[in-house]
Amino acid sequence: MTEFNELLSQAKQMQEKLQEAQNQAAAATVEGSAGAGLVKITMNGKHEVLGVELDPSLLREDKAVIEDLIAACMNDAARKINKISSESLGGIAGGFKLPEGFKLPF
Numbered sequence: 001m002t003e004f005n006e007l008l009s010q011a012k013q014m015q016e017k018l019q020e021a022q023n024q025a026a027a028a029t030v031e032g033s034a035g036a037g038l039v040k041i042t043m044n045g046k047h048e049v050l051g052v053e054l055d056p057s058l059l060r061e062d063k064a065v066i067e068d069l070i071a072a073c074m075n076d077a078a079r080k081i082n083k084i085s086s087e088s089l090g091g092i093a094g095g096f097k098l099p100e101g102f103k104l105p106f
Contacts, residue, residue: 021088028084032077039069043077045084 026045033040038058042051058066 018089025081025085025088028081030077030080030084032073032075032080034073034076035069039066039073041070041073041077043074043081045081047078047081049074049077 024045028045029042029050031040031042035055035058038055040051040053041049043049052070054066058069
């Protein structure tokens with residue numbers, strides 16, 4: 001029964017670390033950019049856009065160009081948030097050790 005209690009303890013610790021990592025990732029903010037900095041977007045860890053900055057020279061461009069740059073900028077910010085999330089969550093399961101002979105069904 002000791003191994004089972006140890007397993008439960010490890011699972012609880014992993015759950016706490018997971019929650020902490022999720023909170024840290026949600027609190028992060030990044031800046032995405034596109035068009036050599038003509039478009040900048042600030043996004044938080046929940047993928048909420050906090051701000052958009054357009055260089056005034058961009059306003060003379062075609063509408064389709066501006067739309068493409070905004071999309072590219074949002075994707076850049078989202079990739080940065082995803083990287084932060086995966087880095088903060090990456091090492092959590094590393095310390096979780098199953099007892100010898102114990103196999104999960106998946």
